Amino acid sequence: MINIILGILSTIGALSILFASIGLIRMPDFYLRLSVTVKASTLGVGLFLICAAIMFPDDISVTTKAIAIIFFLIITAPVAAHMIARTAYITGTPLWKETVIDELHGMYNQETHELKSDPEDAQEDNDEQTDSANGQIADNEEATQ
C-alpha cells in the first residue's frame, strides 16, 4: 500500500519537473519561462520530500527535516520569482508579441522606480518628468550655444 502511494507521488513529482524543464525551452518569452519553472519545480521537490518522509516512518528526524525544507521552499521560492520578474521588467525585458494587455506599462516612476497604484496618477507623474527632462536638455543646449 505504502509502495503504491510512494510510486504515485514520486512519479507526479518527476513528471512535473520534466514538464518544467521542457517548458523552459519551449516558452516564447522570459516571464512565461519563469512562471512555468518556479512552481513546477517547487511542487516536484515538495513531493519528493513528502515521499522521503513517508519512506522512513520510524525515523522522526527525517519527517521534521522534510517539513522544514518544504516550509522554507514555499516561503522563499515566490520571493525569488518576484524579485527576478521585477528586475526583468525594470531593465526592459520585452513581453511576448501576443501579450493581450500590459497594465504595468508606464506605472513605474522612471527615476526612483516607485510603483503607483492609480493609472492616472502615474501618467501625470511621468509626463511631468519627461517635461522636466526635456527642459533640462533644452537648457543644456542653450548653455552650450
Added chain:
Amino acid sequence: MIKYFLMNLLLSFIWVALTGSLSYSNFIFGLLLGFFVLWIMSRNEYDQRYFYRVPKIISFLLYFIWEMIKANLQVAYDVMTPKYFFRPGVVRFPLSAKTDLEINVLSTFISLTPGTLILDVSEDKKALYIHVMYLNDPEIFINSLKMGVERRLMEVLR
C-alpha cells in the same frame, strides 16, 4: 486562540508520552484527539474562534492543492502540445488585504499557483501586478481571484 492551540499541542504530547511511540501518525492522531476533547470541554466558553478556524485552514489547504493540481495539468498539456494556447497579460489586481502579513501570504499563494506570477506590489499597498498566462477577460480573472483565494484567505486570517 493561542491558548487553545498550546493546550491542543500539550494534549497531543501527553498522548504520545502515554502511548510511548513517537511516530508522526501517532502524533497526528493525538492532535486530532486533543482537538476533539478541547472542543467538547469548551462548549460553554465564550471564545470559540479556534474551533471554527482550524477546519477553515484545512479546507483552504485542500482547495489550494486542488487548484494547484488543476493549473499544473493545464500548463503540462500546453507544454507538451505543439500549438500555444495561452494568452499572457499583465493585470492590475486591487487588494482588499491591508496588513503586511495578509499581503505576504496572499502573494505567496498567488505566486505558487501555476500560470500566475507576481510582478510587483505598488508602493501604497493598494494593488498587485500579476502576470497571467491564460487571460481571456481581465474582469473575470480578477473576480475569480477575489472570490476564490482572497476571500478564503481573509476568512482564515481575520
